[in-house]
Amino acid sequence: MVPGIIEVKLATTLMAGWMAAASPVPVPSEVVALLLEAKAATPVEVKLYDENLRVDATVVLRRDGSTDPVTKKAVTKLFRCRVTNRSYPIKQRTLAMLADIADRYDGKTIEFVSAYRVQRGESRTSPHRDARAIDFRIRGVQLREIRDYLWRNYSEVGIGWYPSEQFIHMDSRPTLHDTAWTFLKGNNRYKPYWAELARRPESTRTVAARRPGS
Ligand SMILES: [Zn+2]
Numbered sequence: 001m002v003p004g005i006i007e008v009k010l011a012t013t014l015m016a017g018w019m020a021a022a023s024p025v026p027v028p029s030e031v032v033a034l035l036l037e038a039k040a041a042t043p044v045e046v047k048l049y050d051e052n053l054r055v056d057a058t059v060v061l062r063r064d065g066s067t068d069p070v071t072k073k074a075v076t077k078l079f080r081c082r083v084t085n086r087s088y089p090i091k092q093r094t095l096a097m098l099a100d101i102a103d104r105y106d107g108k109t110i111e112f113v114s115a116y117r118v119q120r121g122e123s124r125t126s127p128h129r130d131a132r133a134i135d136f137r138i139r140g141v142q143l144r145e146i147r148d149y150l151w152r153n154y155s156e157v158g159i160g161w162y163p164s165e166q167f168i169h170m171d172s173r174p175t176l177h178d179t180a181w182t183f184l185k186g187n188n189r190y191k192p193y194w195a196e197l198a199r200r201p202e203s204t205r206t207v208a209a210r211r212p213g214s
Helices: 003-022 029-041 069-078 092-104 143-153 193-198
Strands: 044-050 055-061 110-114 133-138 157-162 167-172 179-184 187-190
Touching (some): 044 092, 055 092, 092 110, 092 167, 133 143, 143 157, 143 193, 179 193
Parallel strands (some): 044 110, 157 179
Antiparallel strands (some): 157 167, 179 187
């Protein structure tokens, strides 16, 4: 068993104990733990809106970002480069974050701006070129809220806030340092105030930041 799974099991058991204690009728904590584990194993429905083509698309992802081959093909096509029409599978870690976001904002539509990008002019080091990044917003949710949630709860990621363009950039970067930025007036401003605030110990809700997919 990998450490990530043990952590989840431990958290689940602790949460089950708390839920059983809070319930007006006695509920064995083992039963609650089983229910929570079942929920954790249930795939997530991800409601998407393709901003380029202005069409809706719903896909089902497992929480670790994996999926069945047919869905994988559909997701790859959905997130293709819109300039070159070339496609490449988006990394599982990035899809795991997408599944988490969809679960957290259950029932809301994720409007995606772009994902895989390989057109001329796209930087060689761009996480979009490497199929690790998605730019998106969620109808009815403040960008600040999504930005802080991702930055607080994940490590090995890049999170960019684009207030003028109204989207969040998220990427998984297992071999690079965490990076946060605000895009303002054509430039990335690194180490923004919000990143520092979101990770202050008093506002940290989880004991350790999760890696995408774990
Ligand atoms: Zn981006």
